[in-house]
Amino acid sequence: MSEESSLPLDGEPAAATPQPATETAASQLQRATQLVQALREELGKALIGQQTVIDDVLCALLAGGHVLIEGVPGLGKTLLVRALARCFGGQFARIQFTPDLMPSDVTGHAVYDLASEQFKLRRGPVFTNLLLADEINRAPAKTQAALLEVMQERQVTLEGNALAVPRPFMVLATQNPIDQEGTYPLPEAELDRFMLKLRMDYPAHAEELELVRQVTRSARSDMLEVTALRPLLRERDVPVLQKICAELPIDAQVLDYAVRLVRATRDWPGLVFGAGPRASIALVRCARARALLRGGEFVTPDDLKACAPAVLRHRVRLAPELEIEGQDVDRVLAQLLDQVAAPRS
Amino acid sequence: MPLSDAAVAVRPRSPWEAVDLGVRLAQRHAGLLLASWALLTVPLLAVFSLLLWRYPSVALLLFWWLKPAFERLPLHILSRALFGATPTLGQALRAWPGLLRGELLASLTWRRFSLSRSFTLPLLQLENLRGQARRQRLDALGRRSGVARWLTLLGIHIELLLWTGLLVLIYLLLPTDFASESSWLALLLRPPEEWLWLEHLSNACYALVLVVWEPIYVACGFSLYLNRRSELEAWDLELAFRRLLERLGQASLVLLLSLGLWLPHGAVLAQETEQTAMPVSLAGSATCLLPSEDNPGPQAPRLTHQPLDSQQARREIQALLAAPPFHRVEERIDWGWSAADEPDAPPLIRTPAWLQGATAVIEVLLWALLVAGLALLAWRYRDWLRLFAVRGQTAREADAAPPAQLFGLAVDPRSLPDDLPASVEQLWAVDPRAALALLYRGLLSHLLHQRRLPLRAAHTEGEVLVLLQGLDDPALDAFARRLLDAWQALAYGSRPPPAELGPELCDAWRQLGLNSRAQAGVAP
Numbered sequence: 001m002s003e004e005s006s007l008p009l010d011g012e013p014a015a016a017t018p019q020p021a022t023e024t025a026a027s028q029l030q031r032a033t034q035l036v037q038a039l040r041e042e043l044g045k046a047l048i049g050q051q052t053v054i055d056d057v058l059c060a061l062l063a064g065g066h067v068l069i070e071g072v073p074g075l076g077k078t079l080l081v082r083a084l085a086r087c088f089g090g091q092f093a094r095i096q097f098t099p100d101l102m103p104s105d106v107t108g109h110a111v112y113d114l115a116s117e118q119f120k121l122r123r124g125p126v127f128t129n130l131l132l133a134d135e136i137n138r139a140p141a142k143t144q145a146a147l148l149e150v151m152q153e154r155q156v157t158l159e160g161n162a163l164a165v166p167r168p169f170m171v172l173a174t175q176n177p178i179d180q181e182g183t184y185p186l187p188e189a190e191l192d193r194f195m196l197k198l199r200m201d202y203p204a205h206a207e208e209l210e211l212v213r214q215v216t217r218s219a220r221s222d223m224l225e226v227t228a229l230r231p232l233l234r235e236r237d238v239p240v241l242q243k244i245c246a247e248l249p250i251d252a253q254v255l256d257y258a259v260r261l262v263r264a265t266r267d268w269p270g271l272v273f274g275a276g277p278r279a280s281i282a283l284v285r286c287a288r289a290r291a292l293l294r295g296g297e298f299v300t301p302d303d304l305k306a307c308a309p310a311v312l313r314h315r316v317r318l319a320p321e322l323e324i325e326g327q328d329v330d331r332v333l334a335q336l337l338d339q340v341a342a343p344r345s
Numbered sequence: 346m347p348l349s350d351a352a353v354a355v356r357p358r359s360p361w362e363a364v365d366l367g368v369r370l371a372q373r374h375a376g377l378l379l380a381s382w383a384l385l386t387v388p389l390l391a392v393f394s395l396l397l398w399r400y401p402s403v404a405l406l407l408f409w410w411l412k413p414a415f416e417r418l419p420l421h422i423l424s425r426a427l428f429g430a431t432p433t434l435g436q437a438l439r440a441w442p443g444l445l446r447g448e449l450l451a452s453l454t455w456r457r458f459s460l461s462r463s464f465t466l467p468l469l470q471l472e473n474l475r476g477q478a479r480r481q482r483l484d485a486l487g488r489r490s491g492v493a494r495w496l497t498l499l500g501i502h503i504e505l506l507l508w509t510g511l512l513v514l515i516y517l518l519l520p521t522d523f524a525s526e527s528s529w530l531a532l533l534l535r536p537p538e539e540w541l542w543l544e545h546l547s548n549a550c551y552a553l554v555l556v557v558w559e560p561i562y563v564a565c566g567f568s569l570y571l572n573r574r575s576e577l578e579a580w581d582l583e584l585a586f587r588r589l590l591e592r593l594g595q596a597s598l599v600l601l602l603s604l605g606l607w608l609p610h611g612a613v614l615a616q617e618t619e620q621t622a623m624p625v626s627l628a629g630s631a632t633c634l635l636p637s638e639d640n641p642g643p644q645a646p647r648l649t650h651q652p653l654d655s656q657q658a659r660r661e662i663q664a665l666l667a668a669p670p671f672h673r674v675e676e677r678i679d680w681g682w683s684a685a686d687e688p689d690a691p692p693l694i695r696t697p698a699w700l701q702g703a704t705a706v707i708e709v710l711l712w713a714l715l716v717a718g719l720a721l722l723a724w725r726y727r728d729w730l731r732l733f734a735v736r737g738q739t740a741r742e743a744d745a746a747p748p749a750q751l752f753g754l755a756v757d758p759r760s761l762p763d764d765l766p767a768s769v770e771q772l773w774a775v776d777p778r779a780a781l782a783l784l785y786r787g788l789l790s791h792l793l794h795q796r797r798l799p800l801r802a803a804h805t806e807g808e809v810l811v812l813l814q815g816l817d818d819p820a821l822d823a824f825a826r827r828l829l830d831a832w833q834a835l836a837y838g839s840r841p842p843p844a845e846l847g848p849e850l851c852d853a854w855r856q857l858g859l860n861s862r863a864q865a866g867v868a869p
Contacts (some may be wrong), residue, residue, distance in 0.1 A: 251837040269728035298838030302807035321729075335732070341802035344836075 025247075026297075032244045033295045036062065039087055039232050040293065046083035046229055047076050048211040049203025055293060056198050056310055057084065057172070061238065062245045062289035065195020065282060066151055066171040068136070068186075068314065075200045077174040081132040084172075088238070089231035090129030091166065097139035099182055103146035107156045121158055126150050127165050129235060133173035137183045144190055147171065151193040168238040195282045196307070197314035199330075241292075248288045250299040253343035258283045258304050264340050265316050270332045275315035283311045301342045309333050353427065355571065356581045360492035363572035367565030371419075374426050378419050378560035381437050386415055390552045394545050401544035405551060412559070413452040413462060417444040417470055419563040424471055427571075447473060463566020464493035464573075486573050493569055500562050507554040512547060761787055766851035773847035780847055781832050784854070788825060791859050806833055824853045 036058060043054045053069070057080060060067045069077045078094075085092030095106060108124030125131065126147070136144060150156050151171055155164045173194070176183075191197070203211060233241075259280050266274030287304040294303065313329045322332065353366060371378060386408070393404040418441045425432050432440065447469050452462075459465065465483065468474055474482050575581050647655040666672060723730065762768040765787045772780035789809075792798040798812055806829045813822050828850055834840040 249838060251839070254837055269732045296838075297840070298834070300807070300833050300837050301805040305805055305808075338801070338803050342805040 029244060029248075029292075029297060032241055033292060035233065035237070036241065036293055037295070042087050042229055042232055043080070043083050046086075047080045048214065049207025050076065050080070050200060053080065053198050053200055055290070056196055056307070058293055059286050059289040059307060060196050061088075061168070061170055062241055062292055063195060063282070063285035064168070064170075064242050065285065066193060067173070068191070068194040068197045069172065069174045069200055070177050070197060071174070071200030072202075073176060075202065077200060078132065078134060081130065081172045081174075083229055085130045085132075086229045087231055088130065088233045088235075090168070090235040090238070092130045092132070093125040093128035094132040094134060095125050096134045097136050097143065099138060099140065101139045101143045103143050106143060106146040107150070108158050110159050119159075121161075121163075123158075123163070124156070126156055127163070129166055129168055129170070129238075131169070131171045133171055135175060136173040137175040137186055140184050141187055144184070144186060148190060148193065151190075166235075168235070168242070191314045192276065192278055194314060195286060196310040198310055199313075245289050245292045246285070248291055248297070248299060250284065250288065251343075254287070254299050254301055254304060255284060257301055257340075257343045258287065261304070261308055261337070261340055262312070264336055265312060265333075268332070268336055270319050270322050270327075270335075272317040272319050275312050279311055279315045283308060286311055305337060305342070308337055353568075353571075355575050355584055357576050358572050360569060360572065363568045364492065364496060364565045366572070367568035368561055370423060370427075370568055371561040371564035374422065374431065375560070377422055377426075377431065377434060377437070378564075379556055380434055381418055381422060382415065382560055383556045384434070384438060385418055385441065386555060387552055390548065394548065398541065398545075399538070401541060401548055404545075405548045408548070408552065410453065410457065412555070413457060413466070414445060414449060416463070416466060416559065416563050417441065419560045420466055420470055420567060423564055423567050424467070444470065448475065460494035460497040461487065461490040462493075463496060463562055464490045464569050466563070467567055467570040485577065486570070490569075493566060496562070496565055496569070500558065504551075504554055504558055507558065508547075508551050511550045511554060515546075515550070761790060766854050769851050769854075770848060773844075777842055777847065778835055781828070781835055781842060784828055784850055785832050787854070787859065788828060820857055821859075824850070824857060827853075 040054060040058055043058070044051060047054060057067055057069075061084070069080075071077055081094075082092070095101070104124065106124050107126055108122050110119040111122050112118075113120045133147065150165055150169070153162075154167070154169050155162045157163070171194075175186075177199075202208070262275050262277075262280040262283060264274075265271055265279075268274065283304060284299075286307040287299045290303040290307055291297075291299045296303070309330055312333055316329060316333070318327065318329050318332060353370065358366065389411075390404070390408050393407055394401065397404040397407075418437060421440055421444055422432060422437050452466075452469070456462065456465075465487070468479060468482055468486070472482065571580075648658075649655075761783075765783065769780045769783055772783060789800065792809075792813070793800055796816060798816070800809065800812070804812070810822070810826060810829060813825050816822075827846075831842040831846055831850075835842055
């Protein structure tokens, strides 16, 4: 890692900030790629055996989207977010969603100050860079809806005043896949605001072996240390990276492929309803981020296809017939991806 | 032994009531019945057990098989006791060997499993009927022997219940330390010879159960028999007349007979069996009145010197009986199967021709409706059908001929130039994009037709490379990677390929000997 970090990142943080006058776009892109790669490796140290999830979370960060992570307890969902916050150097807040959580606990509220005899705004935990909404489906819909505005508009309206949250702002929500007592499924409007829904699976044997070895060596009881990770990225680097990412060229055919994929979900047999235009937008943004992560200078259909399941799986609904048959969304989406023609010229 | 001394009030009863009477009968003579049965069977079982000590099950089977022979003893006692001539224990036991004579073999072989055994035994033993006569008599009596069968089934269950109950009782009375599981297990795990006594114990229990149950069973069968006879032969009336006779003396005998015995009621029913109507044991006694041979019978003309002789009277009676209110004609209409049984019978209602035509049309319409419905259903779910049919076909697709048109490119070998590298080199200078596209097409065509790679329209360049790795051909893999990288950069990134790439790729193509037109189907 040291040779990586001796590149423009840690030693001279300013290097990451673009200086358009002096630097060409190509070298800027190269640096951005190196930075992202370094971040990826650093996160890989904390979260062992979940490289695809790390990639996807980084994609969402670069594309400016929010992530919903689904997985059984104990796979390191929270650890991932803590590690990201640590590497990123920004503010980090965590809300544990409980059935009695109120919207004002999330966004903030006005309190009467006895000393000044005035109402004071007390900002909630959403005013941060990285928000971890842990077990988001444990709170009722009322509280879940408190996130709607901030996720889309990146502002919170308190006492009639629209307050912007700091940039970058990213919500990482986790939920357990098992239908348990006392959970409230997320409404479609809320789901649609998440750019990606990731499924965290158990690590492979070798990786789990390594994980157990590292955790048991640690002084902390049962979790990996994130303090060892170095902050590679500063708060203000992220918008720059996002800008570089958004400027990555995408060919008209690839764009068309993205739209065709999303449109195919709308009349695909086996899906009750398909994804909306927000899905096409998210797909293209995510493909750009993935191209950057890959180190590519342009977006290929492969980038698009790789992130399509994560973008689409929470935006479509499986037909009840298939649900009864025991099929899941991922399988139907794989069929869809297998039948929509890839672009050629 | 006067018949009028009958210990039971003989009257027509329902069969189950008769069974009840049998139980009471057995109860009254319980001591004698139980003792005689026990004295007869228990020693016999003991003998069997001693002879077949190593085969307790065989001993039990033998004992069980001989039950009909034992049952003759209680029946003997009961038939005597019915009219007050109860034998002593010694008399009964001494009479038993003599009782065994009548058709013992049949009782122990083919009639062993007859369920109405208890009901037919009196026929054999008391009426002493054989062969044809017995069958006729059974026809007359046995039409309602259903209860007798139920009685036997009931008896099987009662025997089993009492038997298990007795065994459980013995088990419960065992001292606790002996009854603990381990000792029982230890016992059962020993060689079978060591717990033979256990089986013999259970056999003994069965014998004890029979001591209680069998006399009741025989008595119930006997009372069913008596009941059936009093139904058929008006025994109750006969006994009433006998009592009258005894009270009024011999003088009134003729009067009584003319009044009572020839009433059509009993005679008609018992006509065919009158000759042997009484139990043999009773038939010899002086008071048992059997119809005499010279008796003219009810059909003989009588009262011939009267204004109204018997023949005329009979005719008038018949005419009267044939008219209402004695004779009533009732019409009922029921559903039934008629067509199959009487194929020649004319239909009740002749269907008019136009109606037949209409039914044919309606039938066609209904079938058409069904077909249309199915077609509509298939159309409604065509997407589903296509999806699942396609899924099933994927295995076969690999064997199918590769498509000519793929990814919007013509990949049919015939659409490619004969000398592909030469064409590419020519094109490279003027139109690198077309040259690269031609190479790409050539590669895809080669993979599809020569290597039989299952490529589909949905495969991206990256997936083509992944599939190529499966072919395990590093040279081809490297070539394809260079080509596709250049192609992706050109197509999606608008980055022109370096000028020297074209000739290099053509050289690699020639070195690999790729030729999508080769018909031999063998690739390097």
